[in-house]
Amino acid sequence: MKQRTIADLSNLPTYGFGAQSPMWWGTLAFISLEATGFALAVGTYFYLEFVASGWPIAAPAPDLGAGTLVLILLVASVLPNHLTDRWAKNQELRKTRLGLLLMSIFGLLPLIIRIWEFRALHVSWDQNAYGSILWLLLGLHTFHLLTDLGDTLVLTALMFTRHGRSGRRFSDVSDNAFYWDFVVASWVVLYLVIYIFPRWSA
Amino acid sequence: MSVLKSSPIYDLRDTGLTDSALDRFLTETWKTPSGLYGWLATVDHKIIGRRYIITAFFFFILAGLSAAAMRLQLAVPDNKLIGPDLYNQLFTMHGTTMMFLFAVPIMEAFAVYLVPLMIGTRNIAFPRLNAFSYWVYLLGGLMIWIAFALNSGADAGWFSYVPLAGPEYGIGKRSDFWAQMITFTEVAGLAVAVEIIATVFKQRAPGMTLDRIPIFVWSMLIMAFVVLFAMPAVMMASTMLILDRLVGTQFFNPAEGGDALLWQHLFWFFGHPEVYIIFIPATGFVSAILPTFVRRPMFGHLAIVMSLISIGILSFGLWVHHMFATGLPQMGESFFTASSMMIAIPSGLQIFCWIATIWAGRPIFKTPFLFVLGFIVTFVIGGLTGVMVASVPLDLQVHDTYFVVAHFHYVLVGGAVFPLLGAVHYWYPKVTGRMMSETMGRWTFGLVFIGFNATFFPMHLLGLRGMPRRIYTYPAASEWGTTNLLVSAASLLIIAGLVIFFFNIVLSLFRGESAGSNPWNAPTLEWAMQSPPPPYNFLRIPAVSHREPLWFDGSVLNVVCGLRVDTRELLTSTVADAVPELREPSVRNSIWPFLSALAVGAAFLASIFTPWAVVWGGVPIAIGLIGWFWPKGDPEDKE
Numbered sequence: 001m002k003q004r005t006i007a008d009l010s011n012l013p014t015y016g017f018g019a020q021s022p023m024w025w026g027t028l029a030f031i032s033l034e035a036t037g038f039a040l041a042v043g044t045y046f047y048l049e050f051v052a053s054g055w056p057i058a059a060p061a062p063d064l065g066a067g068t069l070v071l072i073l074l075v076a077s078v079l080p081n082h083l084t085d086r087w088a089k090n091q092e093l094r095k096t097r098l099g100l101l102l103m104s105i106f107g108l109l110p111l112i113i114r115i116w117e118f119r120a121l122h123v124s125w126d127q128n129a130y131g132s133i134l135w136l137l138l139g140l141h142t143f144h145l146l147t148d149l150g151d152t153l154v155l156t157a158l159m160f161t162r163h164g165r166s167g168r169r170f171s172d173v174s175d176n177a178f179y180w181d182f183v184v185a186s187w188v189v190l191y192l193v194i195y196i197f198p199r200w201s202a
Numbered sequence: 203m204s205v206l207k208s209s210p211i212y213d214l215r216d217t218g219l220t221d222s223a224l225d226r227f228l229t230e231t232w233k234t235p236s237g238l239y240g241w242l243a244t245v246d247h248k249i250i251g252r253r254y255i256i257t258a259f260f261f262f263i264l265a266g267l268s269a270a271a272m273r274l275q276l277a278v279p280d281n282k283l284i285g286p287d288l289y290n291q292l293f294t295m296h297g298t299t300m301m302f303l304f305a306v307p308i309m310e311a312f313a314v315y316l317v318p319l320m321i322g323t324r325n326i327a328f329p330r331l332n333a334f335s336y337w338v339y340l341l342g343g344l345m346i347w348i349a350f351a352l353n354s355g356a357d358a359g360w361f362s363y364v365p366l367a368g369p370e371y372g373i374g375k376r377s378d379f380w381a382q383m384i385t386f387t388e389v390a391g392l393a394v395a396v397e398i399i400a401t402v403f404k405q406r407a408p409g410m411t412l413d414r415i416p417i418f419v420w421s422m423l424i425m426a427f428v429v430l431f432a433m434p435a436v437m438m439a440s441t442m443l444i445l446d447r448l449v450g451t452q453f454f455n456p457a458e459g460g461d462a463l464l465w466q467h468l469f470w471f472f473g474h475p476e477v478y479i480i481f482i483p484a485t486g487f488v489s490a491i492l493p494t495f496v497r498r499p500m501f502g503h504l505a506i507v508m509s510l511i512s513i514g515i516l517s518f519g520l521w522v523h524h525m526f527a528t529g530l531p532q533m534g535e536s537f538f539t540a541s542s543m544m545i546a547i548p549s550g551l552q553i554f555c556w557i558a559t560i561w562a563g564r565p566i567f568k569t570p571f572l573f574v575l576g577f578i579v580t581f582v583i584g585g586l587t588g589v590m591v592a593s594v595p596l597d598l599q600v601h602d603t604y605f606v607v608a609h610f611h612y613v614l615v616g617g618a619v620f621p622l623l624g625a626v627h628y629w630y631p632k633v634t635g636r637m638m639s640e641t642m643g644r645w646t647f648g649l650v651f652i653g654f655n656a657t658f659f660p661m662h663l664l665g666l667r668g669m670p671r672r673i674y675t676y677p678a679a680s681e682w683g684t685t686n687l688l689v690s691a692a693s694l695l696i697i698a699g700l701v702i703f704f705f706n707i708v709l710s711l712f713r714g715e716s717a718g719s720n721p722w723n724a725p726t727l728e729w730a731m732q733s734p735p736p737p738y739n740f741l742r743i744p745a746v747s748h749r750e751p752l753w754f755d756g757s758v759l760n761v762v763c764g765l766r767v768d769t770r771e772l773l774t775s776t777v778a779d780a781v782p783e784l785r786e787p788s789v790r791n792s793i794w795p796f797l798s799a800l801a802v803g804a805a806f807l808a809s810i811f812t813p814w815a816v817v818w819g820g821v822p823i824a825i826g827l828i829g830w831f832w833p834k835g836d837p838e839d840k841e
């Protein structure tokens with residue numbers, strides 16, 4: 001076909017933030033499908049509670065300590081997370097590096113405390129269906145913590161190499177911050193389900 | 203821009219280059235190198251889409267052969283050819299393969315190949331994820347079929363109900379292979395859904411506003427959304443199943459607070475939408491093929507898009523309704539019928555628009571159009587039986603009989619396979635550069651259409667006379683023998699039609715007439731470039747001002763310029779109005795998605811034998827992913 005050029009787009013930028021970037025939409029899509037997974041797991045929890053004659057089944061409600069500490073840490077991490085996001089959007093390399101270091105720590109700490117969380121459940125995964133769903137919920141969230149920590153660590157390393165001097169990296173950092181918000185938000189919901197609901201319903 | 207010095211690197215743009223120089227540069231930049239490495243490392247959506255299509259047809263043939271074996275066994279009463287155990291594996295492998303390894307992947311595969319071409323871009327979004335998804339899908343399919351060859355084929359039906367599939371009754375590793383195959387294919391399916399959504403949202407050609415998106419692309423977008431919200435359910439379910447079987451969780455064990463119905467809820471939360479995941483793209487094929495062969499734009503474009511969206515939403519609402527209405531699912535089978543009822547309103551609207559378009563047009567009866575007509579006719583008949591089964595007393599009568607088998611094959615084969623075969627005949631010239639034989643195409647259509655009706659219509663009667671599904675044989679006294687023989691004989695017609703079809707595909711590669719860029723005089727952008735499309739798709743990115751750009755923009759294609767040609771770059775635009783926003787780099791070929799898929803595959807497979815595989819498998823997977831995402835000093839990375 002014959003072609004007629006009607007516009008010259010040479011001056012368009014080569015990276016953008018938020019809804020400008022396809023990666024942001026990809027992240028949003030992944031968040032949606034993972035949120036669906038969480039919702040179904042939570043649905044399963046309540047379904048099992050519905051068919052059970054008493055809840056929690058054959059176990060005391062989980063101890064609050066470790067889970068609450070994770071909650072506090074995660075909620076607190078929202079502040080550095082958003083600062084990192086802002087620094088990345090302003091393309092301030094030194095501050096972004098700092099933010100990523102902070103976020104690596106904020107990613108690591110809850111994972112360590114999580115070990116005690118599993119112990120605080122007072123039920124094993126194979127004891128009964130209540131134990132199974134509890135371990136599944138906690139396992140799912142732990143998996144998200146792990147993958148996001150991995151992503152953050154790799155990004156942090158990248159930012160300290162010459163690859164950090166690329167606009168796209170800042171956009172990646174911003175998308176990573178977006179995903180972390182999801183990890184935090186999902187924990188708020190799971191915390192209520194795992195720790196508060198058994199107390200409230202008892 | 204504090205730390206970023208604008209680097210004075212030399213970048214080469216398309217502006218001002220002659221067509222032939224531009225072609226040279228772009229080919230160099232976008233090509234897939236030859237040889238094994240190139241084959242494993244390519245991220246070209248066309249090569250991957252083609253691979254996906256071929257692989258899905260390969261699984262279709264395997265599932266078809268299982269069906270042929272079943273029909274052979276059922277042809278006469280008291281047949282001793284196939285025993286009950288093998289028969290269980292056969293219908294399970296047939297149903298599972300058709301649904302998970304053929305129907306859904308092939309619809310997504312067409313999207314992978316066509317959507318970027320139709321919206322005027324150079325590659326799909328996240329091309330490496332795309333490559334990864336293909337390899338994971340392939341590994342999952344091979345795994346379950348190799349297990350079958352080793353007499354470990356899944357045998358609990360395509361919906362794998364517990365307790366039959368659970369730790370107590372599911373023998374050996376059969377159901378574990380089934381559950382992990384689900385994990386493989388759903389990872390792949392979800393990945394492609396994410397790619398389609400990002401591609402359609404962000405990579406449309408300038409000017410392709412929401413109301414100028416082709417209906418086909420809408421159908422794929424809506425399918426992707428249904429996948430996004432439906433598939434996590436079956437992944438969750440299969441994960442629980444495998445946990446119950448391997449590490450002793452109690453999700454489905456009533457003795458320890460679990461519940462067998464939980465499986466059905468989770469499975470059908472996915473299972474209801476599943477039919478639409480197959481059906482929505484199929485109607486997209488119809489709406490793409492039809493205007494071309496009646497030579498006028500689709501009547502009721504907006505109405506069709508709206509009904510597609512409502513079908514997508516309804517496919518979930520139906521499940522809720524179903525749960526409310528019955529409380530307990532005897533739904534397994536009747537869900538096919540209930541969905542065909544609910545589908546009636548928006549589908550009726552679509553059928554009306556299709557018929558009105560044909561009415562107002564000047565039809566040319568070529569093979570793709572014949573399949574579209576076959577689809578419409580079948581769909582109306584299928585709709586009628588759907589209304590029949592939807593009446594509760596009749597439903598209870600025919601529950602778990604061949605009436606149900608007949609009915610859902612009308613929906614799946616008539617509603618999806620017919621449009622699909624039409625689509626293959628329609629886009630084959632674009633993909634290969636050659637035409638398929640029209641004579642053979644007509645034979646294919648005739649044999650498949652007649653064979654299909656002769657196979658599945660009598661099954662309704664068998665069902666009414668009480669023949670249950672999933673039985674490996676029946677006594678002569680049942681008097682089902684004659685009809686069964688007829689059914690089996692008729693299925694030979696389908697096989698004959700499909701043999702001609704595959705023969706046509708292979709032969710036309712060598713003998714087919716040269717197709718040129720637009721052999722059907724079709725209106726959408728995928729026909730704007732030569733056939734097969736060059737590695738970079740479009741010499742210059744098109745700018746769109748109509749729904750049917752090739753019909754209404756005259757013989758000249760409006761394009762934009764300013765993109766780099768020395769590195770992979772494409773254009774992204776705003777979601778609603780498709781106003782150009784970024785010159786977005788697109789990744790180069792890489793072997794890492796393949797290696798990552800191998801690592802993931804090995805971990806999934808090993809997890810069937812030891813749960814620790816998930817832990818150890820994490821290491822190679824992490825290495826694979828880091829290799830995948832770590833920048834290799836690409837020129838576009840320096841900006």
Ligand code: HEM
Nearest residue numbers: 269272293294297300301305359360607614671672673693
């Ligand atoms: C093209 C020729 C086909 C033939 C001759 C055929 C034949 C059969 C037969 C005889 C059964 C019943 C087995 C039994 O209940 O004992 C069956 C089941 C089934 N078929 Fe097909 N089929 C064909 C195509 C398809 C296609 C294209 C799909 C899906 C896209 C499909 C999906 C299924 C499913 C889901 C089942 C249920 C399996 C189960 O009970 O678990 N079939 N098929």
Ligand SMILES: [Cu+2]
Nearest residue numbers: 470524533537
């Ligand atoms: Cu249902």
